[in-house]
Amino acid sequence: MTSGETPAALDDIRVLDLAGETGQYCTKLLADLGADVIKVEPPSGDPVRALPPYFQDDPNTSLYWLNLNTNKRSITLDISHPQAGPLFEKLLRTADVVVESFEPGHLDALGLGYAGLSRIRPDVILTSITGFGQWGPHARYKAPDIVGVAMGGVMWLAGEPEDPPNLPPWKQGYISASIIGAAGTLVALYHRDVTGEGQHVDVSMQESLSLNQETAMQTWDMIQALRCRNGSRGIIPIDIPGIGIYECTDGHVFGYLGTPGGAPWSAMLDWMIQESEAEDLTDEPHKSFIDNLNLRFLTGLFQEPAKLGEKIQIMSHIKQVLTRFVSRRSKWEMYEGGQGRRLLWGIVSTPQDIAENPQLTHRKWLADVHHPELGATLRYPGPPYRLSETPWAIRRRPPLAGEHNAELFGELRVSEDEWRALQAAGAV
Amino acid sequence: MPGPLEGIRVADFTWVWAGPSCTLQLAHMGAEVIRMESRRRICVLRMLPPWPGGQPNPNRSGYFNQYNQGKRGITLDISKPEGREIARRIVAISDVAAENFAGGVIDRLGLGYEELRQVKPDLVMISMSGYGQTGPESPYVSYGPAQVPLSGMSQLTGYRGWPPMHVGMSYGDPNAGLHAAFAVLAALYYRQRTGKGQYIDMSQWESTMAVIGDGIMHYTMNGEHPERNGNRVPEMAPHGVFRCAPAATLPGYPEDDRWVSIACGSDAEWRAFCGVMGRAEMADDPRFRTLAGRKTSEDALEEIVAAWTITRDPFEVMELCQAAGVAAFPPQSNRELAEDPHLNARGFFVEKPHADPEVGVRKHAGMPWRMSDTPCEVWRAAPVMGQDNDYVFGELLGMSSQQVAELTERQVIY
Numbered sequence: 001m002t003s004g005e006t007p008a009a010l011d012d013i014r015v016l017d018l019a020g021e022t023g024q025y026c027t028k029l030l031a032d033l034g035a036d037v038i039k040v041e042p043p044s045g046d047p048v049r050a051l052p053p054y055f056q057d058d059p060n061t062s063l064y065w066l067n068l069n070t071n072k073r074s075i076t077l078d079i080s081h082p083q084a085g086p087l088f089e090k091l092l093r094t095a096d097v098v099v100e101s102f103e104p105g106h107l108d109a110l111g112l113g114y115a116g117l118s119r120i121r122p123d124v125i126l127t128s129i130t131g132f133g134q135w136g137p138h139a140r141y142k143a144p145d146i147v148g149v150a151m152g153g154v155m156w157l158a159g160e161p162e163d164p165p166n167l168p169p170w171k172q173g174y175i176s177a178s179i180i181g182a183a184g185t186l187v188a189l190y191h192r193d194v195t196g197e198g199q200h201v202d203v204s205m206q207e208s209l210s211l212n213q214e215t216a217m218q219t220w221d222m223i224q225a226l227r228c229r230n231g232s233r234g235i236i237p238i239d240i241p242g243i244g245i246y247e248c249t250d251g252h253v254f255g256y257l258g259t260p261g262g263a264p265w266s267a268m269l270d271w272m273i274q275e276s277e278a279e280d281l282t283d284e285p286h287k288s289f290i291d292n293l294n295l296r297f298l299t300g301l302f303q304e305p306a307k308l309g310e311k312i313q314i315m316s317h318i319k320q321v322l323t324r325f326v327s328r329r330s331k332w333e334m335y336e337g338g339q340g341r342r343l344l345w346g347i348v349s350t351p352q353d354i355a356e357n358p359q360l361t362h363r364k365w366l367a368d369v370h371h372p373e374l375g376a377t378l379r380y381p382g383p384p385y386r387l388s389e390t391p392w393a394i395r396r397r398p399p400l401a402g403e404h405n406a407e408l409f410g411e412l413r414v415s416e417d418e419w420r421a422l423q424a425a426g427a428v
Numbered sequence: 429m430p431g432p433l434e435g436i437r438v439a440d441f442t443w444v445w446a447g448p449s450c451t452l453q454l455a456h457m458g459a460e461v462i463r464m465e466s467r468r469r470i471c472v473l474r475m476l477p478p479w480p481g482g483q484p485n486p487n488r489s490g491y492f493n494q495y496n497q498g499k500r501g502i503t504l505d506i507s508k509p510e511g512r513e514i515a516r517r518i519v520a521i522s523d524v525a526a527e528n529f530a531g532g533v534i535d536r537l538g539l540g541y542e543e544l545r546q547v548k549p550d551l552v553m554i555s556m557s558g559y560g561q562t563g564p565e566s567p568y569v570s571y572g573p574a575q576v577p578l579s580g581m582s583q584l585t586g587y588r589g590w591p592p593m594h595v596g597m598s599y600g601d602p603n604a605g606l607h608a609a610f611a612v613l614a615a616l617y618y619r620q621r622t623g624k625g626q627y628i629d630m631s632q633w634e635s636t637m638a639v640i641g642d643g644i645m646h647y648t649m650n651g652e653h654p655e656r657n658g659n660r661v662p663e664m665a666p667h668g669v670f671r672c673a674p675a676a677t678l679p680g681y682p683e684d685d686r687w688v689s690i691a692c693g694s695d696a697e698w699r700a701f702c703g704v705m706g707r708a709e710m711a712d713d714p715r716f717r718t719l720a721g722r723k724t725s726e727d728a729l730e731e732i733v734a735a736w737t738i739t740r741d742p743f744e745v746m747e748l749c750q751a752a753g754v755a756a757f758p759p760q761s762n763r764e765l766a767e768d769p770h771l772n773a774r775g776f777f778v779e780k781p782h783a784d785p786e787v788g789v790r791k792h793a794g795m796p797w798r799m800s801d802t803p804c805e806v807w808r809a810a811p812v813m814g815q816d817n818d819y820v821f822g823e824l825l826g827m828s829s830q831q832v833a834e835l836t837e838r839q840v841i842y
Contacts, residue, residue: 009618025639033614052662053646053654063649067641114800133798138770142755146659146667150689151768155669155759158585158596164669164687165759167659168595169584170640177796179606184797186613187457191432191802193620199801206768207776207796212602214445215478216762218490221791222478226681226761229596245582245592252592254577260472261530262569299476299484339568346574348582348592351647351654354637359565365634366648379648384635385554385611389626390618 008034009390013189015097016040017072018079021048021145021171022101022205023129024068025178030097030185031071032383032392038091038408039074043428045401055374066398067380070369074399075408080110081427088112089120090412096192097125097185104134114200123198125188129181133204143205148173152209153216160231176212177205238301238308241293241319242268245348246326246334252348253326253334258293263342265293271341272325279321289314355379369397402428429498431458432802436616439515439522440464440499441506441539443471445572445598446632447528447556448495449605454524454612455498456795456804462518462820463496465813466505467842474813480786487784487812494792494810497778501811502820503842510840512538517825520547523619524612528556528632531566541627550625552615556608560631570632575600579636584643586656593656603639604632659689665722666701666729667691669759670737672745678763688742690733691755698722700752705736766791774798782809817841 011034017027018040031037039046048065055061079088092098098117100107107113114126128134131143131151141147146167149155154173159166184201192198210217216227242257242265258265269290272278280286289311301308326334331347338345347353354360365382383392405428409419422428436459440451448463448471455461465471473495474486486492505511516539519525525544527534534540534555541553555561558570576582576599577592586593611628619625637644643654659668670690674683692698695718702711710716710732715725722729737745742758749756760768771777778794787809795804821827821841835841 007618007622009614012621029610053642053650053652055649063645064642067645132770133774136770136774138750141750141757142753143757144664144691144693144755146661146669146689146691147755147757150669150759151757153760153762153765154595154597155689156596156761158593160587160593161682161685163587164659164671166585166587166593166596167669168599169581170643172599172639175639176603176606179603179610180796183453183606183610183613184799186610186617187432188799188802190613190617190620193617197801199799202798202800204774204796206771207774207793210765210771210776210793211449211606211796212597212599213762213765213793214597214602215476215491215494216597217766217791217793218494219478220762220766222480222490223482224678224763225478226678226763228681228685231593245577245594247591252577252582254574254582254594256571256574259571261571295472295475304482339565342569344569344571344574346578348577349580350583351580351644354580354644355648359559359563360634362563363560363631363634365637366644376649379645381638381641381644382634384607384638385628385630386560387611387615387626387628389624390615 006393007390008393009387010035013097014038014095015099016091016095018098018100018102019129020101022174023099023178023181024048025175026127026129026181026185027072027099028068028070029179029182032394033387033390037072038404039069039072039399040079041074041076041401042078043076043426045076049401055378061374066378069398070380070394071396072399073404073408074401075405076402076428078427079112081425083422083425084427087412087414087422090414091408092117092120092124094412095121095124096189097127099127099129099181099185101129104128104130104139118198123192123196125185125192125198125201127181127185127201127203129177129203129205131205133207134202145171145173148177148205149209152206153213154209157213157216157227157229159229161229165229173205173209176208177203180208239315239319240298240301241315241322246323248326248329248331248334251331251350253331254346254348256344256346258295258298259344260295262344265290267341268322268343271337271343272321275325277325281318281321285314286318290318367394369394371397373400429455429458429460429807431456431804432799433457433459436460436524437522438462438524438526439519441525441527441534442556443528444473445495445601446604447526448473449602450554450556450608450612451499451526452495452497453606453609456806458804459524461499462522462816463499463501463811464504464506464515464518465501466503467813468505468507485786488787490790492810493782493787493790496810497780497792498806498808499811500816500820501813502817503814505840505842506537506539508840510835514825514840515539516544516547518820519544519551521824522548523552523616525551525553526556526608526612530568530570531557531559531561545625550619550623552612552619552625552628554608554612554628554630556604556630556632558632560634561629572598572601572632575604575632575636578633580640580643581636584640584654584656587658588656590656600632600636604630604635607635607638660726662723663719664691664693665719665726666733668730668733670730670734672737672742673739675741686742688737688745688756688758690745690749695719697754701749701754704748704752704754778806780806780809783812783815
């Protein structure tokens with residue numbers, strides 16, 4: 001549903017969104033590129049609406065839910081109610097895609113599995129997003145996000161070695177599965193437009209996350225080693241100066257020095273010399289060590305950390321001097337001063353850093369959306385990508401529960417009597 | 429290549445991890461992806477371990493081979509004018525072009541969208557730089573590991589009261605790659621309807637921030653910074669990772685590094701979990717009966733759970749809990765994942781012979797979806813450098829073997 005002149009990539013697609021938390025980012029991705037996504041909520045409202053954080057402590061206004069439901073419309077309809085069938089059928093006839101995240105078998109039991117849906121709408125695409133996929137020995141296991149990132153191998157890589165594996169924030173299991181679900185949905189639509197055939201797209205959160213494990217799988221397959229977590233040092237299992245999180249006067253920065261594309265480590269030393277804070281790093285053995293600190297050297301360390309020997313002390317000393325240098329500067333001094341020398345120092349951004357960043361401001365990344373019923377304009381995260389012809393846009397604020405009941409009943413030519421009867425029966 | 433994108437060709441200028449993980453998705457769906465590489469500047473992933481036998485070799489990197497399955501590979505030096513001319517000819521017979529150099533680099537090479545659309549008017553092109561193609565920070569140096577802290581993810585990751593923490597791998601890369609593949613598919617879908625191509629400017633930074641959206645809104649709307657809170661969340665308790673009974677795994681690895689994640693949302697799940705622990709009476713303990721109570725007394729709650737798990741094997745805990753409808757699963761190591769019975773039963777892993785016999789047949793993570801009508805299959809392992817030179821330069825571009833030899837001699841094909 002576009003407004004104005006700008007076309008949207010997916011504005012001829014209608015999606016029925018039956019998804020819980022696991023799949024709501026999927027339908028958001030589709031809606032933000034213009035698909036007409038209709039949330040089919042239970043009459044009591046989508047339970048995800050109750051999850052924190054809230055807008056100004058109001059438990060009826062979940063920021064978590066709002067962020068996942070931009071551009072969608074809402075109808076309240078209990079699809080498991082015996083009298084809901086005919087209305088759902090009408091709705092389905094107008095839809096191209098159904099997205100769901102129920103336990104496998106749940107929709108089949110209602111007669112609304114792929115077989116049931118495709119009887120009503122033969123070329124429908126059903127995208128199912130679940131923890132383990134539709135079949136296999138663990139298919140019916142419960143899988144909230146923490147289980148997803150645990151079973152997908154991602155959590156094993158995060159945290160301090162002596163402490164528990166650490167959850168990445170903001171439900172990345174749901175997010176990864178949702179992106180994969182959105183891509184699977186689109187390629188199925190592409191295929192439908194060529195052949196006229198719909199299909200069932202079965203997405204597993206475990207498999208979606210397993211794709212994100214970097215070298216972990218091959219580290220086992222090729223050299224039978226475990227990849228272990230390294231805490232604040234980041235991804236390299238050895239304390240290498242200039243790689244990892246460092247404390248500044250007003251927060252933290254992340255260094256990733258000596259990698260290809262950027263300046264060599266010696267440019268960092270030049271900076272320290274220029275500020276008269278190089279201490280004894282211009283002396284041997286530190287100077288030569290710094291001159292050799294590049295990807296080839298790091299790769300060698302990766303291979304045989306045992307051979308490090310006396311180098312550990314040299315590295316530890318360089319790191320101490322660098323830690324002192326960073327600790328006297330602000331995040332911005334490190335970021336700008338570093339990047340000006342092609343040294344990769346990045347800010348460990350707080351949400352405030354993001355909201356105030358000049359690059360993001362220049363690109364107008366944050367998106368303001370007016371909510372008349374709140375009497376407020378909410379500031380949303382912006383586009384993950386910018387399509388030149390069919391831009392990402394928030395065209396419609398997230399819906400109130402059942403906000404589009406009347407509108408959709410009108411579109412579907414549901415009579416007032418039918419509607420009243422459904423209401424009386426508790427189906428809408 | 430069989431699959432729903434059969435007939436789509438991708439001119440792939442990407443390198444390192446983010447870009448190739450985008451084109452991997454397209455290859456998985458049946459597109460013919462032609463990766464253009466050069467010996468002058470070998471892809472970073474080819475230079476990174478693991479390698480079979482631990483011996484470095486650019487054709488054998490498991491890291492590279494994971495994210496370049498099912499792609500064709502050619503060697504072409506696009507820093508040379510003739511190399512760029514050949515690249516344009518490849519774009520002219522392609523549908524999609526993808527690159528992930530720093531902002532502005534592809535334009536300076538003369539291979540930007542405005543130039544490439546001259547040879548392929550309905551081209552879909554995606555740039556996936558670190559910071560986007562416009563703005564003051566556009567040319568800054570970027571690598572995936574730094575995108576995690578830049579996006580705000582590290583600030584929100586870590587134990588309570590500790591400094592920020594990295595999420596343990598370069599999450600900004602695959603996350604950008606997945607978003608990018610979706611954006612390309614949307615543009616291809618639009619092109620199929622309208623005949624129009626377009627340009628996609630993607631900032632890896634922006635796509636990483638997009639996945640921590642409510643954390644950002646919490647600040648923009650409430651002026652509050654969410655606190656690091658380890659593995660806890662507001663809407664479930666218990667919700668954490670608990671240490672299990674020590675056991676020998678592999679030589680050199682600590683025996684006590686064994687854990688299981690457990691999460692109870694509803695009071696019914698909590699009740700079921702109490703039954704699993706053999707502590708049915710605790711379900712009615714006024715401290716823990718409701719979520720609010722369990723949140724208030726979470727330290728005490730976690731002590732009870734940890735005392736139960738510490739004498740048990742993590743997979744035993746998983747089975748006991750899941751049988752009772754309680755969410756639980758061990759944080760799987762790479763080995764456990766490779767041996768996971770469910771993933772193996774679903775045929776998730778791809779095992780195709782690699783052109784280098786020293787690599788042979790390896791086990792790679794495969795497709796994260798199953799399509800009922802258009803099954804996707806990885807048709808081949810990742811290419812060794814220049815494996816498809818004859819096919820692309822000869823068969824697709826119609827060069828004679830003499831021309832190819834001459835270009836190779838002058839290190840244009842290199």
